[in-house]
Amino acid sequence: MTLTTAAWLAVAAYSLHIMEEYSFDWRSWARDVIKLPVEWPDFYVTNAVVVAVGIAQAMLASSMPLIALGYTGLMLINALFFHFLPMIRAKGRYSPGAFTALLLFLPSIACSWSAALSTGVADIGTIVLGVVIGAVLMAYPVVMLHLRSHPYFQQPQREATR
Template identity: 40%
Template sequence: MHQWVLWVLVAASALHIVEEHALGWQGWASEYFGERLGVRPTWTDFWVTNAALIVFGVACAMVGWKAAGFSLGLAALALINAIGFHVLPSLRAGAPNPGLFTAAALYVPIGIWAYVAASSDDRLSFGAFVLSVLVGATVMAAAVGMLILGRDYGYADAAEDEAGPPPIPGTHAEAETGGDDGD
């Protein structure tokens, strides 16, 4: 059984995260997503999303071929991320974006390798393939969707001189901030 390739993909994900951080993903993403979706991802968005990626990757690797449609969702996610968020945008821009190098050198070959390994272990049915693509696409869509939901419904991070969201009436927090005292 070659399901250990999924662990290799988890390790590749860690290297991909390091590259994105080192090359300034947040600045690039603010421009890229700002123009297209009107969102400006923060470093907090980056770390939370990538923590979720690692948890998802570990879950996929632990499940392995027992549920290939689910576990290969990690390979599909890596391929979707590599092509849709790194290779094509870099080609359009005429310059590499943060994550392109590991996406091209690791995500694409290891993502394909995972499918080949599942096939050679007789675990890649048509249904498993379709499910994996749906899982990977859903995870990617959820990551982008959370940025949009945050834009439309989220609270901004409070700066040191800001109080954050208004206090709930009738609570201790309202009294501390000088809320309406009924005058």
């Protein structure tokens, strides 16, 4: 399998993951368990961006493998820190998205890393850097969610004019 093929499969896996999260109300779980101040519009926009980034990384995988490895890094950070570890801390309370993180994300990550290593387009250091990039990508919307409550970032509300 090539890294490009694995990258496209990662987009498909992430898309199915989003469906699981939405179907089982990840928003309410995230607010209650991990205390993330997320609303449904945040979920929609963030996941639209994740899919757009996924398409871009799959298209660039052959010429820029680090971008594809950053996406799998995002998948790993998402699985670990937004599903598996919170489930453990919540004494097994189901995290919407955990099934696809386990059944689709982990194999997808393994396929991407294997393809990158076996074809020589990346080494272990590049994969580690991909995980770091993934962590930054995962942190970005979370940081923005927290910053928007600070007065500096709030915009004045005005009545709509006709």
